[in-house]
Amino acid sequence: MSSAQWFERAQKVIPGGVNSPVRAFNGVGGTPVYFKAGKGATVQTEDGTELIDFCGSWGPLILGHAREEIVDVVAKAAADGLTFGANTAAEAEFAELITKQIPEMDMVRLVSSGTEAVMSAIRLARGYTGRRKIIKFDGCYHGHSDYLLVASGSGLLTGGTTSSAGVSPAATEEVYVAPYNDLEAVKSILEADGENIAAVIVEPIAGNMGLVEPAEGFLEGLREATSACGTLLIFDEVINGFRLAPTTFGHTIGVEADLTTLGKIIGGGMPIGAFGGSKDIMSSLAPLGPVYQAGTLSGNPVAVAAGMKTLELLRDESPYLKMEILGKKLADGINRIATEKGLDLHCAQKGGMFTPFFRKETVHNLDDSKACDQKAHAAYFHHMLGHGFYTPPSGFEVAFVSAAHTNDHMDAFLEAFSKM
Numbered sequence: 001m002s003s004a005q006w007f008e009r010a011q012k013v014i015p016g017g018v019n020s021p022v023r024a025f026n027g028v029g030g031t032p033v034y035f036k037a038g039k040g041a042t043v044q045t046e047d048g049t050e051l052i053d054f055c056g057s058w059g060p061l062i063l064g065h066a067r068e069e070i071v072d073v074v075a076k077a078a079a080d081g082l083t084f085g086a087n088t089a090a091e092a093e094f095a096e097l098i099t100k101q102i103p104e105m106d107m108v109r110l111v112s113s114g115t116e117a118v119m120s121a122i123r124l125a126r127g128y129t130g131r132r133k134i135i136k137f138d139g140c141y142h143g144h145s146d147y148l149l150v151a152s153g154s155g156l157l158t159g160g161t162t163s164s165a166g167v168s169p170a171a172t173e174e175v176y177v178a179p180y181n182d183l184e185a186v187k188s189i190l191e192a193d194g195e196n197i198a199a200v201i202v203e204p205i206a207g208n209m210g211l212v213e214p215a216e217g218f219l220e221g222l223r224e225a226t227s228a229c230g231t232l233l234i235f236d237e238v239i240n241g242f243r244l245a246p247t248t249f250g251h252t253i254g255v256e257a258d259l260t261t262l263g264k265i266i267g268g269g270m271p272i273g274a275f276g277g278s279k280d281i282m283s284s285l286a287p288l289g290p291v292y293q294a295g296t297l298s299g300n301p302v303a304v305a306a307g308m309k310t311l312e313l314l315r316d317e318s319p320y321l322k323m324e325i326l327g328k329k330l331a332d333g334i335n336r337i338a339t340e341k342g343l344d345l346h347c348a349q350k351g352g353m354f355t356p357f358f359r360k361e362t363v364h365n366l367d368d369s370k371a372c373d374q375k376a377h378a379a380y381f382h383h384m385l386g387h388g389f390y391t392p393p394s395g396f397e398v399a400f401v402s403a404a405h406t407n408d409h410m411d412a413f414l415e416a417f418s419k420m
């Protein structure tokens with residue numbers, strides 16, 4: 001059966017035919033592709049085609065699809081027992097490895113998704129500080145928990161508005177929303193209401209409005225401003241963590257968050273999330289402290305095995321320079337072709353992450369990203385898909401080059417792009 005036939009069948013029993021909205025291709029139109037298998041940088045579809053994958057399951061597959069060593073440890077862990085709901089030695093070893101690679105984390109707790117990691121970190125920040133409110137940034141995505149599905153409200157100093165039906169306005173009233181990269185906005189909110197603000201949460205490199213880098217001094221400024229008023233700084237590194245180096249982005253640039261959330265890469269393709277910080281803060285979690293947090297499948301042995309092997313391979317093989325070189329080649333090539341052909345776009349890139357933004361001007365925040373031509377992005381997506389390249393089916397996402405990609409893949413991508 002073709003992707004179209006599967007999609008038709010799925011829509012009868014799954015809302016919109018998908019288990020996560022972006023997979024419905026609403027951002028680009030057309031029929032979603034059904035994946036059958038993946039190996040390295042390529043995937044096979046139900047249509048019998050082979051695609052070079054630049055989505056990488058939205059980030060976890062930094063080592064490519066079905067890397068043999070990871071599949072082996074997953075098979076072994078599964079054979080030894082899929083879940084115990086009790087402690088395993090592997091959990092302790094995994095936490096040791098994470099805290100060694102991320103020095104700002106004395107302790108870490110495992111959960112089953114990025115959403116859960118962030119939700120738990122926010123509760124911990126509230127419990128630890130005894131304060132209720134948080135500040136987030138417009139265009140940063142932190143999972144789908146109630147108080148993070150918030151868009152900017154009518155003014156900086158009012159709470160945000162819900163960005164989904166079903167979210168209680170009471171949840172979002174406690175959330176201020178500032179423009180990304182606008183340190184002054186954060187300072188004025190902290191000045192006005194700092195004593196009630198438990199945490200500022202930010203993607204240190206934003207990846208959910210396309211790839212948007214922090215302006216010079218932005219993260220350092222957040223660190224300083226939050227410390228000054230006893231507000232915790234949370235870096236959501238669900239995308240960033242282990243992406244550009246075998247540690248957090250915060251650690252790489254020397255700006256330490258009080259709490260850091262992780263997901264995606266640390267599960268190597270299995271469902272996992274984690275949050276961690278200093279012993280002092282993490283000791284507020286049950287059973288040591290009063291902040292409740294739990295999970296039947298937390299620390300699942302199969303997910304831990306996949307994550308452990310992934311982090312070991314990243315540490316030992318360090319494919320980061322390779323991904324940076326390939327990513328830069330791609331972005332430079334896209335920018336060169338766009339100039340030659342007079343296309344109204346530029347490609348943002350850092351390491352293996354890239355986003356072609358369909359406007360010439362640099363993107364600093366969500367408003368800039370929204371000003372891009374989404375129709376042109378959709379045309380690009382379908383053009384590349386038609387030539388055998390799978391990129392994220394939304395103009396507000398980051399594409400990924402993995403360690404399994406090669407120079408030839410970049411050449412082929414650019415060759416196809418030049419025919420746009």
Ligand SMILES: Cc1ncc(COP(=O)(O)O)c(C=O)c1O
Nearest residue numbers: 113114115141142143236238239
């Ligand atoms: C920065 C960030 N935080 C949190 C999440 C939520 O993670 P999950 O989809 O695993 O719940 C995402 C998901 O894309 C993310 O990009």
